[in-house]
Amino acid sequence: xxxxxxxxxxxxxxxxxxxxxxxxxxxxxxxxxxxxxxxxxxxxxxxxxxxxxxxxxxxxxxxxxxxxxxxxxxxxxxxxxxxxxxxxxxxxxxxxxxxxxxxxxxxxxxxxxxxxxxxxxxxxxxxxxxxxxxxxxxxxxxxxxxxxxxxxxxxxxxxxxxxxxxxxxxxxxxxxxxxxxxxxxxxxxxxxxxxxxxxxxxxxxxxxxxxxxxxxxxxxxxxxxxxxxxxxxxxxxxxxxxxxxxxxxxxxxxxxxxxxxxxxxxxxxxxxxxxxxxxxxxxxxxxxxxxxxxxxxxxxxxxxxxxxxxxxxxxxxxxxxxxxxxxxxxxxxxxxxxxxxxxxxxxxxxxxxxxxxxxxxxxxx
Amino acid sequence: xxxxxxxxxxxxxxxxxxxxxxxxxxxxxxxxxxxxxxxxxxxxxxxxxxxxxxxxxxxxxxxxxxxxxxxxxxxxxxxxxxxxxxxxxxxxxxxxxxxxxxxxxxxxxxxxxxxxxxxxxxxxxxxxxxxxxxxxxxxxxxxxxxxxxxxxxxxxxxxxxxxxxxxxxxxxxxxxxxxxxxxxxxxxxxxxxxxxxxxxxxxxxxxxxxxxxxxxxxxxxxxxxxxxxxxxxxxxxxxxxxxxxxxxxxxxxxxxxxxxxxxxxxxxxxxxxxxxxxxxxxxxxxxxxxxxxxxx
Ligand SMILES: Nc1ncnc2c1ncn2[C@@H]1O[C@H](COP(=O)(O)OP(=O)(O)OP(=O)(O)O)[C@@H](O)[C@H]1O
Ligand SMILES: [Mg+2]
Numbered sequence: 001x002x003x004x005x006x007x008x009x010x011x012x013x014x015x016x017x018x019x020x021x022x023x024x025x026x027x028x029x030x031x032x033x034x035x036x037x038x039x040x041x042x043x044x045x046x047x048x049x050x051x052x053x054x055x056x057x058x059x060x061x062x063x064x065x066x067x068x069x070x071x072x073x074x075x076x077x078x079x080x081x082x083x084x085x086x087x088x089x090x091x092x093x094x095x096x097x098x099x100x101x102x103x104x105x106x107x108x109x110x111x112x113x114x115x116x117x118x119x120x121x122x123x124x125x126x127x128x129x130x131x132x133x134x135x136x137x138x139x140x141x142x143x144x145x146x147x148x149x150x151x152x153x154x155x156x157x158x159x160x161x162x163x164x165x166x167x168x169x170x171x172x173x174x175x176x177x178x179x180x181x182x183x184x185x186x187x188x189x190x191x192x193x194x195x196x197x198x199x200x201x202x203x204x205x206x207x208x209x210x211x212x213x214x215x216x217x218x219x220x221x222x223x224x225x226x227x228x229x230x231x232x233x234x235x236x237x238x239x240x241x242x243x244x245x246x247x248x249x250x251x252x253x254x255x256x257x258x259x260x261x262x263x264x265x266x267x268x269x270x271x272x273x274x275x276x277x278x279x280x281x282x283x284x285x286x287x288x289x290x291x292x293x294x295x296x297x298x299x300x301x302x303x304x305x306x307x308x309x310x311x312x313x314x315x316x317x318x319x320x321x322x323x324x325x326x327x328x329x330x331x332x333x334x335x336x337x338x339x340x341x342x343x344x345x346x347x348x349x350x351x352x353x354x355x356x357x358x359x360x361x362x363x364x365x
Numbered sequence: 366x367x368x369x370x371x372x373x374x375x376x377x378x379x380x381x382x383x384x385x386x387x388x389x390x391x392x393x394x395x396x397x398x399x400x401x402x403x404x405x406x407x408x409x410x411x412x413x414x415x416x417x418x419x420x421x422x423x424x425x426x427x428x429x430x431x432x433x434x435x436x437x438x439x440x441x442x443x444x445x446x447x448x449x450x451x452x453x454x455x456x457x458x459x460x461x462x463x464x465x466x467x468x469x470x471x472x473x474x475x476x477x478x479x480x481x482x483x484x485x486x487x488x489x490x491x492x493x494x495x496x497x498x499x500x501x502x503x504x505x506x507x508x509x510x511x512x513x514x515x516x517x518x519x520x521x522x523x524x525x526x527x528x529x530x531x532x533x534x535x536x537x538x539x540x541x542x543x544x545x546x547x548x549x550x551x552x553x554x555x556x557x558x559x560x561x562x563x564x565x566x567x568x569x570x571x572x573x574x575x576x577x578x579x580x581x582x583x584x585x586x587x588x589x590x591x592x593x594x595x596x597x598x599x600x601x602x603x604x605x606x607x608x609x610x611x612x613x614x615x616x617x618x619x620x621x622x623x624x625x626x627x628x629x630x631x632x633x634x635x636x637x638x639x640x641x642x643x644x645x646x647x648x649x650x651x652x653x654x655x656x657x658x659x660x661x
Contacts, residue, residue, distance in 0.1 A: 056559050079563075084559075085555075087552050091552035093574075095574040095577075104562075105560035107570075
């Protein structure tokens with residue numbers, strides 16, 4: 001089912017007497033296409049959970065409309081929306097075992113949809129098989145590992161066959177390897193069921209790897225929407241550029257002068273735009289070791305990581321401590337007088353306006 | 366490990382010493398007294414050892430009356446007050462604005478002395494030269510005759526005692542239960558709502574199991590407390606409880622020791638041992654049930 005969100009706002013009144021308010025969601029306007037996996041991405045406190053709760057109905061929007069398919073569900077209570085929701089902390093009922101937890105939503109079905117005990121157990125078993133926990137059905141939640149609990153929560157959300165599945169940072173409590181495994185699993189389950197899914201995370205790796213589309217949020221605003229690779233390759237703002245990518249993008253103070261981008265005294269590339277102060281973002285993989293290259297810094301060290309290696313160097317116009325360049329591990333590191341020079345891949349270099357942080361695209365002449 | 370244990374015992378020693386002196390020793394003493402037949406407190410001598418004291422107490426109509434009263438009190442007030450407290454706490458936790466106002470009202474008896482509250486009940490139930498008490502005034506509005514709640518029929522007096530007891534224990538239970546309800550993670554309710562769970566099913570399938578440990582704690586301590594009831598009856602019906610047919614087991618024991626007809630520590634001890642046995646049995650049964658139904 002398609003989820004259409006029209007100009008959603010959610011404001012929270014502050015508790016202090018001044019009557020201030022937090023705008024947790026600011027003009028969220030987007031349509032999730034049927035059967036897609038959407039990643040909702042942003043730093044802590046940017047309004048991801050709030051957006052999800054608006055869709056589930058646990059919160060009502062201050063203004064704006066929510067449609068499931070063609071139905072306006074804005075005023076509909078959560079119990080009638082039929083969404084599956086996986087909570088940040090799973091919220092498994094501690095007094096019920098895994099089977100009873102998964103069966104719980106089925107006990108709410110009324111009228112024709114009502115199931116008997118046997119049918120419920122069968123449906124629960126099916127859902128459990130989907131997430132591969134059929135051998136844990138008699139355990140209590142506190143006898144499960146974090147990853148197993150998470151899968152129970154997904155099974156519980158899936159068992160009533162919802163048209164919409166919402167996942168709120170479901171992997172945040174897992175260790176790195178389990179995260180990797182379970183996110184693939186979520187993707188597999190989503191593909192297998194074809195349920196329209198919204199997946200909240202503040203981990204860009206997670207969103208990039210499994211989502212069809214991502215929405216990057218900051219302080220309630222949508223910063224950018226698109227396919228993960230598109231957003232990564234063409235960020236529209238410094239915020240998005242910084243937020244996506246691991247290791248993060250390197251940001252330098254720079255300026256445009258006579259149709260050239262300068263970092264310090266070095267003209268690094270031609271650029272059709274009027275003269276101004278800018279930030280220059282260079283992806284770590286945008287550096288090529290080259291004695292003749294335009295950008296240079298004081299060599300610090302190299303870190304080998306399998307097929308790639310990081311070359312760490314210092315640059316006086318860099319925003320932060322050390323610049324990190326990633327090059328193939330067989331590339332020769334040529335250090336002259338403690339200094340190292342790089343050429344740049346143009347596609348990996350982005351120029352942002354100093355004040356607004358917006359991308360500056362070179363004017364085609 | 367061994368050494369650690371020794372140290373633990375050492376730290377516990379002062380507390381244990383106090384417990385032995387003030388709890389264990391009197392307990393043993395009571396058992397010994399209860400077996401000494403024909404004890405004379407003046408000469409501090411007795412005729413023999415045996416079960417006569419128990420036989421006497423169990424054949425004493427006052428004791429039987431006290432036993433009956435206590436059981437009625439226990440099995441009516443404990444479940445009723447617990448259910449009532451639960452309902453009130455539920456109302457309190459769902460109506461935020463009324464919370465503070467309600468809390469003051471229900472905690473009045475908590476901060477006022479038992480005997481002072483007894484006075485309030487007097488006004489409600491006791492006939493005076495001018496009126497038959499507030500409750501009777503209300504009853505007369507519905508055309509029902511005045512009932513003497515203080516010196517009248519047994520059921521009327523028992524009713525007053527039960528209401529009074531519930532009133533006295535209610536605040537503590539409400540306090541504990543509102544705390545228990547507040548400590549249930551909101552996410553369970555959110556999860557249940559999203560899954561389309563109705564209010565009633567949510568209560569019975571989620572709220573109740575999650576607060577069941579505290580509920581059982583209240584029931585168990587409630588039973589023990591109700592078995593020890595005494596001052597409530599005194600507050601309502603004065604000290605001559607045997608005549609009023611309103612005595613309780615603890616009242617009976619007290620009367621046997623210090624009452625007008627008192628001075629029989631052996632009988633009092635025998636009654637105390639019987640009370641002890643009853644409370645122990647009931648508590649064990651309670652624990653067994655709770656072991657089965659409280660899940661974590
Ligand atoms: N009930 C509330 N009352 C007031 N402010 C709230 C409430 N819920 C959330 N907020 C505020 O709204 C903003 C967005 O919160 P939200 O929980 O959606 O963040 P999030 O993106 O999910 O963050 P995280 O990644 O840490 O979970 C925050 O600034 C938060 O303080
Ligand atoms: Mg959140």
